[in-house]
Amino acid sequence: MCEAHPTGEIPPRSGVAFTLDRGQRLTVIDPCGEQVADLLAYNRHDIGEVLSSGRTLDYASRIYLTTGDPLYSNRSNVLLTIVADTVGRHDFLLTPCSKDTFRIIYGDTDPHRGCFGNLAAALKPYGIGPDQIPVAFNCFMNVPIDAATGAITVAPPLSRAGDHITFEAQQDLVIGLTACSALQSNNGRFKPIHYRIDPATAAL
């Protein structure tokens, strides 16, 4: 595809799960541009602890997060810190797209299982069930808000080919990661996502 030698490639409309050790860095790369990747993180030693949009946005006093911002768990511990970001626009309001999203929003009669179904399947071997999937950190997803009405729009991602965001793990984690399955989120074309895992000591 558009970029060589990633640790892993996530084919269009699919998802993976893997472990990330404290101190390791995860770089999520948009190899072709305008492609969203939904990211989840769980405390590997106690999967009841999971990424929390509500805690994170409250502590940041901001809905758009970027380099330097910590991502908190439902227990108010930092799970990941954003340490590099070439895009600067991601979403942390919306749950992963699902069969129901496609049924309710797109009117599909035979809907794809979406990022939700992909994450549920990928996380199952770690003992994580579908009810434990909260709002994801949606890398590269572009959701402008009309401040007066509160209307939200799912606009084309600002990411171009090769753009990336890097997270440093602050705990031992289970990560769920997708190449997003919703047409609108990805400007109408389903593309892969690449990711790279680097040791704690790697330079950015």
Place this chain on the structure above:
Amino acid sequence: MCEAHPTGEIPPRSGVAFTLDRGQRLTVIDPCGEQVADLLAYNRHDIGEVLSSGRTLDYASRIYLTTGDPLYSNRSNVLLTIVADTVGRHDFLLTPCSKDTFRIIYGDTDPHRGCFGNLAAALKPYGIGPDQIPVAFNCFMNVPIDAATGAITVAPPLSRAGDHITFEAQQDLVIGLTACSALQSNNGRFKPIHYRIDPATAAL
């Protein structure tokens, strides 16, 4: 207090839990004005199903909800519908305030347990644990957003004495409800919240 004959009164900085049957209506009343009430709802027959901000905002394409808007669960079923609302400004982005909120945002050394602790205590008899507390629907909470930067502000509620919001249950539910414990959310004063439960047939 400021309004007579509610079904229940929630004293300042406390919380309650109760059941609400499908079809019943719950009215949350701000008896003195400028007081927030955090609301949670669980499917009474399967508490793994809970209110989901991410699903609800995605399907509404709006972050500010009011009369006519359904509140969805993590399984994309409607748990509650807003059927009346005299205020029109509520928050559905932020998790209930907690010991950690007061420690991290306010720097308190001996922090109050907050809405999170109050909800956890009130929901415990229903078998609902603290890890099952997601983003709440924060009645009367006023959280303006700067569309350009994504900065969020916790501003004084727009509610005046006697203002209220009414929800109709679409499932048999367990409800958690607080009189919010965070100074900033309530314009610096902790006040009670009243609530009323009406049968399915009651006129609004």
